[in-house]
Amino acid sequence: MKKVNYLVISAGIAVGIAALVLTALGNPANMGFCIACFERDIAGAVGLHSAAKVQYLRPEIIGLVLGAFLMSVATKEFRAKAGSAPATRFVLGAFVMIGALVFLGCPLRMVIRLGGGDLNAVVGLVGFVAGIAIGVVFLKKGFTLQRAYAVSTVEGSVLPVVMTGLLILGLAAPALFHASTEGPGSKHAPALIALVIALVVGALAQKARLCMVGGIRDLMLFRDASLLYGFVAIFATVLVGNLILGNFHLGFAAQPIAHSSELWNLLGMVLVGWGSVLLGGCPLRQLILAGEGNGDSAVTVFGMILGAASAHNFGLAGNPDSLNEAKELVVGGIGTAGKIAVILGVVVLLAISLINSRQEVEAK
Numbered sequence: 046m047k048k049v050n051y052l053v054i055s056a057g058i059a060v061g062i063a064a065l066v067l068t069a070l071g072n073p074a075n076m077g078f079c080i081a082c083f084e085r086d087i088a089g090a091v092g093l094h095s096a097a098k099v100q101y102l103r104p105e106i107i108g109l110v111l112g113a114f115l116m117s118v119a120t121k122e123f124r125a126k127a128g129s130a131p132a133t134r135f136v137l138g139a140f141v142m143i144g145a146l147v148f149l150g151c152p153l154r155m156v157i158r159l160g161g162g163d164l165n166a167v168v169g170l171v172g173f174v175a176g177i178a179i180g181v182v183f184l185k186k187g188f189t190l191q192r193a194y195a196v197s198t199v200e201g202s203v204l205p206v207v208m209t210g211l212l213i214l215g216l217a218a219p220a221l222f223h224a225s226t227e228g229p230g231s232k233h234a235p236a237l238i239a240l241v242i243a244l245v246v247g248a249l250a251q252k253a254r255l256c257m258v259g260g261i262r263d264l265m266l267f268r269d270a271s272l273l274y275g276f277v278a279i280f281a282t283v284l285v286g287n288l289i290l291g292n293f294h295l296g297f298a299a300q301p302i303a304h305s306s307e308l309w310n311l312l313g314m315v316l317v318g319w320g321s322v323l324l325g326g327c328p329l330r331q332l333i334l335a336g337e338g339n340g341d342s343a344v345t346v347f348g349m350i351l352g353a354a355s356a357h358n359f360g361l362a363g364n365p366d367s368l369n370e371a372k373e374l375v376v377g378g379i380g381t382a383g384k385i386a387v388i389l390g391v392v393v394l395l396a397i398s399l400i401n402s403r404q405e406v407e408a409k
Contacts, residue, residue: 050274056246056253057275061282063242064157065290067105070234074292074301075161077283078105078246079154080328081145082302084346085353085362086230087211090222093354098228102215104240106332107208112247113336114205120252125201127340130190133397134341137320138348139355140390141328144316146353146362147379147387148172149303151328152257152317156276158303160283162295165303165310172311174261176318180398181265184322187403193341201338204346212240229302251337256330258321298374302365306378309363309387316390323397361386 064077076082082099089100117123145151148169150158155173158166180188214221215236225231233239249255253275260273287293297305304310321327324345326334331349334342356362364377379387 050271053253053255053272053275054278056249056255057278058282059249060153060246060255060275061160061279061286063246064279064283065286067234067239067242068292069290070238071232072234072239073229073232075158075163076150076154076229076302077157079150079157080106080332081142081151081349081353082149082154082229084142084328084350085146085357086225088350088354089230089357090224092223093350094357096357097223097230098225099230099357100223100225101230101233102211102219102222102224103233104212104215104236105243107212107215108240108243109247109250109329109332110204110208110336111212112244112249113251113333114202114247115244116248116251117337122251123198123201123338125196125198125338125340126193127196127200127344128191129193129341130401131341131344133190133401134324134345135348135351136393137324137397138331138345139352140393141317141320141324142349142352143356143361143386143390144313144320145328146356147313147383148310148317149363149365152314152321153279153327153329155314156257156279157283158300160280160293161287161301162293163300163303164295164297165300165305165307168307168310169314172314173318175311176315176320177258177261177322178265178318179315180319180322181262183398183402184262184266188323188398188401189403190323190325190401193339196340198338200340203340204332204335204343247333247336250329250333254330255333257327258318259326259330261318262322299366299368304363304366304377304379306363306376309379309384312387312391313363316387316394319394319398320390323394323401356383356386359386 083103
């Protein structure tokens with residue numbers, strides 16, 4: 046095994062342990078880390094949506110960005126660059142987030158759900174791989190959002206500065222932010238501990254280039270499984286931890302904050318996988334890239350946050366399964382608006398993929 050594989054595996058194990066610890070300390074079950082869910086909570090905390098059950102200034106997102114920033118500066122890997130189709134990336138980020146919230150989780154939470162025995166996440170994984178495969182087809186046809194260019198350090202530091210500002214305000218004036226009193230937003234680990242754990246994970250993810258999409262994409266394109274080891278390490282760590290702690294519950298029904306409307310689980314993750322390939326990385330990777338100076342990834346993150354707000358403002362997000370008074374399972378899923386949003390997302394991604402692809406022609 047290459048040296049880089051050990052680094053990726055170590056980072057994956059660290060993420061898995063962090064997810065288990067954060068869940069044990071109060072984060073929602075099967076959610077230790079979820080980029081989509083936590084960005085949605087931040088959107089609610091700053092008033093971008095009014096869904097009272099999912100509002101909280103999540104220190105995990107702040108810590109991931111600042112951890113990546115500090116590591117990239119310390120190792121002289123901070124590179125300020127931008128200018129690679131920022132408007133297109135904003136739109137892609139929004140639809141990736143909508144797809145993730147239809148499924149009720151980002152690719153990272155999908156792996157964590159798998160490690161908890163949630164078989165709905167297997168359906169999501171099938172859709173995720175299918176979406177990546179579609180994206181790879183367009184990569185082979187020459188898809189590109191064009192190159193980014195060197196910009197000022199200030200421009201490359203936008204997201205770390207924004208996150209630092211949120212952190213300061215959260216500590217100095219927490220009353221400025223909305224905070225859930227019930228539901229997923231009310232369940233959280235102690236803020237300081239969550240911040241420190243996320244700083245470490247962000248630093249490791251930056252150094253290891255950890256990406257939920259990258260491993261599968263590289264395996265399809267180059268037969269290179271290097272990044273895939275991180276994906277497997279997270280799953281194995283969470284699985285073993287849940288088995289030891291008695292938190293492994295195999296099945297489809299009544300899984301924590303999940304629904305068993307399988308067609309939309311699958312299609313939501315198709316949108317996530319496809320969009321992430323076009324963006325060059327999963328939601329976690331976008332946070333890390335923005336932390337190390339990529340202004341285009343910062344724009345993508347802002348697009349994801351707006352997408353999260355839109356998902357709850359317009360009723361696009363999935364609703365988890367629940368039990369009624371007779372203890373009968375009530376299947377959740379998504380409403381008509383959410384289904385239309387997923388279909389629209391597929392159409393938009395197809396248009397972006399076609400418009401930005403060029404079939405390479407050998408010069409005669």
